[in-house]
Amino acid sequence: MPQLKDAAYWRAQSTDLLVEARAFIAGAYVGASDGETFAVHSPIDGRELAQVALCRGPEVDRAVAAARGAFQGGGWAELMPRQRKAALLRWAALMRAHAEELALLETLDTGKPIGDTTAVDIPSAIYCLEWFAELVDKVAGEVPACDPQFLGTVTREPVGVVAAIVPWNYPLLMAAWKFAPALAAGNSVILKPSEKSPLSALRIAGLAREAGIPEGVFNVVPGDGETGRLLSLHPHIDCLAFTGSGAVGRQISRNAADSNLKRVWLELGGKSANIVMADCPDLRRAAQAAAAAVFSNMGQVCSAGSRLLVQRSIAEAFIAELLEAARAYLPGDPLDPASVTGSLIDDAQYQRVRHYIELGKREARLLLGGEGCAVVPGGHYLQPTIFATDASSRIAREEVFGPVLSVIEFDELDDAIALANASEYGLAAAFWSADLGAIRRASRGLRAGTVWVNCYDELLDMNFPFGGFKESGNGRDNSVHALDKYSELKSTIIRC
Incomplete structure (x- = not known):
């Protein structure tokens, strides 16, 4: 057996x-x-x-x-x-x-x-x-x-x-x-x-x-x-x-x-925006994806959806779903197969994230978490943390690289695109809507190397190039385009 x-x-x-x-x-x-x-x-x-x-x-x-x-x-x-x-x-x-x-x-x-x-x-x-x-x-x-x-x-x-x-x-x-x-x-x-x-x-x-x-x-x-x-x-x-x-x-x-x-x-780096419109086809699924987007791997992901932009008319209902989804990401013992998240990488990273959480408590409204967890002695475990804030706060502008989510409300599609693009980074973004016209406008307007629609961090397949705009870097990993980074092109011209 x-x-x-x-x-x-x-x-x-x-x-x-x-x-x-x-x-x-x-x-x-x-x-x-x-x-x-x-x-x-x-x-x-x-x-x-x-x-x-x-x-x-x-x-x-x-x-x-x-x-x-x-x-x-x-x-x-x-x-x-x-x-x-x-x-x-x-x-x-x-x-x-x-x-x-x-x-x-x-x-x-x-x-x-x-x-x-x-x-x-x-x-x-x-x-x-x-x-x-x-x-x-x-x-x-x-x-x-x-x-x-x-x-x-x-x-x-x-x-x-x-x-x-x-x-x-x-x-x-x-x-x-x-x-x-x-x-x-x-x-x-x-x-x-x-x-x-x-x-x-x-x-x-x-x-x-x-x-x-x-x-x-x-x-x-x-x-x-x-x-x-x-x-x-x-x-x-x-x-x-x-x-x-x-x-x-x-x-x-x-x-x-x-x-x-x-x-x-x-x-x-990245400070990726995850935009949820009022006509999102499935609020619960979007909330679950939003939690996974920032709390998986303890938020230590360059493409983490650390800015959640929610249309104001559905903000209250969506945040309720989000808080429920986030509770599934309490850290556990990394050697237990049942654990969904584990430890931050070291004490320096733990203290960095705690610093941003303290900033958030002064700048914004704490909705969930904000404290450490006693999981395994000697480790570095944090609760999933959510703040309601505006776009001017440091936690909404700077890359935290930890399980910290900033929720920002907006009114119209153009406002959301402008907020998403108001960052020095441009690694990834997501857009949730049932309106094909809005999806087309957003996917073209978002200055990011990857745009997910009605999902987040799904089908990150080797066939798709991965990399960012602006200060998220240059070049692309994955896909046939990655060979360009490691190759020289040679022209040979022969007179016949």
Whole structure:
């Protein structure tokens, strides 16, 4: 009889779990040259998970040299696309075989529920790798029309050495969004995971080796902001892809300009608006989606629907539905499969969100929550929190990155679109209405990279590009368009 995978099962698994804490460079796990490490603690209860190698200049230089050597050697970049596809699919299959281990690492490292990591995070990362593996042998060049005396071709070539600096909120998934298209395109990759959540990235490096990814093609250098700075300044990195804060994104762009003008792609913050019109076809479903949009993953989502704009005539009825829906997001033990939400990533993030909640109590009207929760000693748990406010408050303008929702009332459609666009961010938005004309006006008028209609954060499929307008960044992850970030186009013109 199969063993029930309840909280006791996952706690037992976490006790026996082996954690790889060394960097992965040139096909081998290695410690830092000076022996330096940094501690990684679990947000669940604060316990130390590992002492991880702290990569600095020597390790970054070694990783870049390995990646450059692998790229110039052609053992990956010059493979037939179907051969790269086969290797990436072998890697994905190994990740699938180790999915439970990876999910547990992700839960221990981030404090998110095991139900999420087993059902969403790890399967989505594997799907991303499989999707780009399957794409790579189906992307063709061009033969443009030209003078009959000439034959011209446009071909796609890998850019070279790609550095990927990824965040802690979806560690393996955000990494896959970068390394999967970069590797599929024929590049060598240096992955720098967040110092708050490096463990799953280090584990999959060994699986890459087992899958036959050549030495130097995939490297992982754990470290802190200084490690990222060294990568952004390195003259032999051709491209850097980053997901994180606007402040760090700006500094990376400056560093790239000050070094070799490496190509930089940024996916930054968001303050996404979720607009509910009076003719919304299903208020209860919209309220449930609005709660999920901001309280899932404890609100630590760049596209979280943290601004809820509700037409005034239905505001009272909608808020009643919303308060009921929000109560389903009280945090629980992340190792319990029944838990819907878990812990914030660390004490610094907990204190940041608490600071915004205190601001909200002064600026706005508290409707729900606003306090911490005693779930697991040593963890960082917060109640789902809702404020009624206007658009001028700081909680309605600034990215909180926590389970805090600002509800703002409006009168007319044009007011809602103007409020939604009155932000430096433009990552995502949603619009709820039964009026096709209003839907068309809103979807065209909202300055956001993704617009959901009568849903929120659904069908975030690999076929759709993901990224933002304005200060939410540049470039797009996912879809065939992601290959553009990691490729150069070459025109070849032949006189016949």
